Amino acid sequence: MNKHFLLSFLALGLWVSLTEAASAQFGPPGGGPGGPPGFGGGDNRRKTEFTGVTEDTPKGNGKITGILVDSVSGKPVEFATVALISTKTNKPIDGTTSDAKGNFSMTKLAPGDYRLQYSFIGYKNQDSRAFTIAKGTEITMGSVKLAADVRTLGEVVVTGQAAMIEEKVDRLVFNADKDLTTKGGDASDVLKRVPMLSVDLDGNVSLRGSQNIRVLINNKPSTIVAANIADALKQLPADMIKTVEVITSPSAKYDAEGAAGIINIITKKNTLHGLTLNVDAGVGLRASNLGLNGSYRQGKLGITLGGFGRTMYNRQASSLEQTTLVGTQAQRTSQQGTAFDKPLFGQYTLGFDYDLAKDQSLSAGIRFGTRNFIQEQNQLTSSYLADSLVSMTNRDVDRKDLSNSVDMNLDYIRTFKPQQEWTISTQYSRTGLTNNFFADVMNNAGELTTRQRNLNNNTNQEMTLQTDYQTPIRKNQLLEFGAKAIMRQVDSRYQYQVGRSTGELVYDPTNPSGSLAYSQNIGAGYVSYTYVTPSKYTFKVGTRYEHTGISAKANENTPLNIPSYSNLVPSINVSKSLKAGTTVKAAYNRRIQRPGLQQLNPNPNAANPQMIMVGNPTLKPELTDNVELSLSSTIKKTYINAALFGRLTNNAITQIRIPSDTLAGGIITTFQNIGVQRTYGANVFFNTQLTPKWSVNGGLDGYYVYMQGTTPGVDGKSVLISNTGVSIGGRLMSQLQMNKGWSAQFFSFFRGPMPQLQGTMGSFYMYSLGVRKDLNKRGSLGLAAENFLTNGVTMRTNLNSPLLSQVSVTNLYNANVKLTFNYRIGKMSFDAPRRKARSVSNDDVKGGEGGNDAGGGAQPQQQAAPAGGRPR
CATH class of the missing domain: 2.60.40.10 (Immunoglobulins)
Known part of the structure; x- marks a missing residue:
């Protein structure tokens, strides 16, 4: 890795020197x-x-x-x-x-x-x-x-009072700060409203039907996101999210990972002088939150300090019916479960930026995140063999999923002349994870027979060094290139303990302890070129080279044979501006997807022995080719965007269910590189202004998928299986501004059944209605209700293979009413937007299944270039 990384940096330094010499001799480009x-x-x-x-x-x-x-x-x-x-x-x-x-x-x-x-x-x-x-x-x-114009937006395609959705040259932008019903919620509540995205009941995010995505926060990665996207999103308050950017065809500037695309969450930052304090509070039937955010900006220095906490209380129930083959006989298991969740999330941030000179600036930040997820479960399980009851057990399980994370960054930018700049970015990120459970096992007479404990401690840390340079060539071309190094380490240690109804717990020989030490080093370099023709064509082409070296050991001294690999990933984006505000785009890119911590972790999590989860440390990366064609146009007061897309993935990382070797009737869920996955789909969305104060937006998306892989057969040999299916989803949102500071909003979403290799994941839906009253232009009071016509949402999942069949039903009692309050304190004055040093974005790790202004990278084109999120 060091050889590749050093060569990239030497090439970068040589090019910067040549470019500066050319600028000195021939004058500034552009x-x-x-x-x-x-x-x-x-x-x-x-x-x-x-x-x-x-x-x-x-x-x-x-x-x-x-x-x-x-x-x-x-x-x-x-x-x-x-x-x-x-x-x-x-x-x-x-x-x-x-x-x-x-x-x-x-x-x-x-x-x-x-x-x-x-x-x-x-x-x-x-x-x-x-x-x-x-x-x-x-x-x-x-x-x-x-004179200041606080209403100005960069390249707003959707006009009118509620510009909820914008389309940039290389991304779609959802303006989350205009959403009333997410107040008091978290980032997963916001992502449910974004076109092309869907969020299931566990908080897992999909883009066009694929969970192979990368989530960035303010163009920066975080190890907590790499470990578990769903949990990370719960730590980010909805009230602090300004926009969500969906990038389906990333350029070469982005890390090569995130097969389906990249989601970049931009949080709110102000350009106001003075001292300010913002208070956000909410109380509801399912969750309560409190946030305090302050900022000080004077002269060349800006400082921000924030804290957020959210506690939730929610009840859910589930049922499970599954059949597995035991020899030639079928073992049937029936389970009824109830659970009560008591999670507590927190996030604390400190940041500053400083102008070293008129053409140089420095920024730094530190973010602490914490998650305290406690769940009380009760599982009543009955096992049958040939329709005869074999056993009945009752398990009381206390689960503790705890984590703490820290992200620190230091970034520098040097501007030589307009649009010619050099940046250096560094970041250190570390997350500690504890995933334990304690179970009391009772027989059908209610007597305590066995106690069980699983201890699992994990750490995930990475260090990133990055440098980028961009320079215009004449007035219609832009050249960008850079180099990057990521040094990543994962450590997991686990053990099981058992005991009788009394006495101490001792080591369990049937569930041996173990460990995983996993190191991954990545060296990368890229070059990107943009050209705009007088006839309004925009071409953005580039390529990225990444070399990945991996060393891993299981149980302290057993090496795992995971070879190093190199990838060349090209990208092509072409757009054409037509008459009457119509734009046509075409794109192709290649992406790779590395496994995340949850998929690598070898700890067999048997909190529910009928559904054991275990990672696979020998997973290989998957490689995906993406193509996309889209058309957007404005017809009177209605904006419409339609797209066709296709994905071809080799070695796709997916969940596989196999029967347990140690527990009759039990099923183990793990991850494997299946053979092939092909996806074809389309999406369309619209935004219309019915009146100057009333807007409606929504859309439909669907895809067809073919999957092929292997699974154990009846005779013990692997058999080739495949599955196909269609999934359709959609959303509808309406906003109304009324007199005297009143406003209202309605939102609804549904997602149909989603095909998997061994079955189908169930459908789900949600809806909400909210009103808000502005208070003296400094605060607001809001009331919102979610799923208020029913007691909750039910999701039914079916799984089938030669050795097993499973039907699981989850009932989430998520009907909710919440009251929110926001108030701003402080003396403020408008200031021009400040130059910011660019920051690290590690968009390269696949999340587990089951911060910064948005100043955009240059996109030379006939229209004003977008101010969308900066590709990294």
Whole structure:
């Protein structure tokens, strides 16, 4: 790994040196003062328009100077766009950008009648008075005050009061801060509303029917997400989520992993000066929460401090009917279970950013996460052989799933000139996991016969070093490249203890203890090139090379033979802007998917001995080829987007159920690399403004999947099995703004049965209704109800193979009513968006089954480039 990583860094350093030398000799690519402004001014600055004009601008000896300042604070507005427009043709003749002190100038101007237009993200566009330039004229515009426009959004396709959904050049963006009914909830509540995503009753997330995704928070990974996506999402409060970005065709800048795509959750951050404090609180029938977030920003320094806690209380019931073959006879098991969950989640953050100079900035942050999940279960199990009752047991189980995580990052950015920058990003992340259970086993007479304990401690840590460089080439091309190293370590230790009704618990020889030490080192390099044609075609092509080295040992000294591997993953994205706001896109990319901690963990979790879960440390990565074709258009007040997609996956990681060797009637769920998985599907969604204050949006998605793999047969040999099926889902949301600060929202979602290799996962649904009242523009009071017409949701799952059949029914009593309160305290004033150092994004590990502004990477195109999430 070190050889590959060092070669990548040497190549990067050589290219940076050559590019800087070329810039010094031939001038800044993409223009600057006195020339076309090129792409514009960097991640958080407004991108100027590429017009495709090829004729030379008329020259003279006229000159214009001035300074741009904020109309409230009086502070200079840097990197704003200033366009010189002919009053005769109403077309731009020349342009420039303001410097770090707000000053701008244009020279060598030909005589004529003109006006100036000033524009910058976060401010209203403003035109100057008309003026005339004669030969040798020098005009001073003086101090030009720009008024803030807090309503400005980058490349908003959906217009009107509720721009719930936006489409960027390479992603779909869901504006979560406009959602009323998720207040007081967590990130999984938000993701249920996002097009193309579905979240099951356990909180597991799927994108277009696949759980092979990567979830980032503010473009950053976290080891807690790598260990278990569902649990990680419960630690993130819905009130702090600004947008959710769904990236189905990532460019070469992203890590190669996340076969179905990437989900990037952007949390709220402000650009306000002063000291602020935000209070979020909620109480409900299923959960209560309290959050405090403060920020201080003055001059070059910004500091944020936040804390969030949420406790839940929920009851669920389940039934299980399964049959397995014992020799030539069928063993039938019937189980009735009840459970009461008492989870407690918390998250605490501290961050700062500082401008070292006008072209350099530094940012750092630390995030602590904690999860205390306690569940009380009761399992009544009856076993039958040839319809005769063999045994009946009653288990009282106390489960403890505990974790603590820490993420620390330090990032630096150097801007040489607008859209030419170099970044260095570092991150350290560590998660400790404890997954224990204690069980009392009683016979049918209610007598305590056996006690059992499972102890399982895990750690997952990684260190990441990354550097990126981007530079425009002329005014319609962009070159990006970088290198990255990830050093990852996983450690798992487990043991079982048993005892009689009294006395101490001792080591259980039938369930031996064990350990797993797993090291993974990744070296990567990428190059990406974007080209915009005058005929409004945008081409973004690139490739990424990744080398992965793995060393693993089981039980301290037994090496596992897991070979190293290298992958070259290309990506192609093409878009074409048509008339009447219509855009067509086509994309192809290759992705790899490495197994996550939950899938590697060899601990046999037998909290329910009828359904044992155990990982597979010898899993190999899967490789997926993706293709996608989409069309989007705006028809009057309705925005429509439709897409067709296909995925071909080899060595797909999936769940496999096999009969237990030690417990008659028991089933073991593990993970294997099945042979082939092919998926074809389509999705369509819309957003329409019925009135200026009433919007409706929704959509449908569906896919067909074919899966093929092996499973044990009746004679002990592996047999080839396959399964096919169709799954359809959809959502509908409506928002209404009323007078005197009142607003209301309705949301509904359903997901049909989902095919699996050995059966079908059941369908599920949810719906909610909420109202909110704004209080003096500083706070709000809300009331929301979920699944209030029924007592809960039922999901039925069927599994079949040559050796077993299983029907499980889960009833989740999730009807809920919640009251939320939000209030903001502090003195605030508007400030222009600040440049941020880019940060690490490890979008490369598959999650278990069962932070940062969104300033976008440059996407040169005929329209203003998007301000969507930064690819990493």
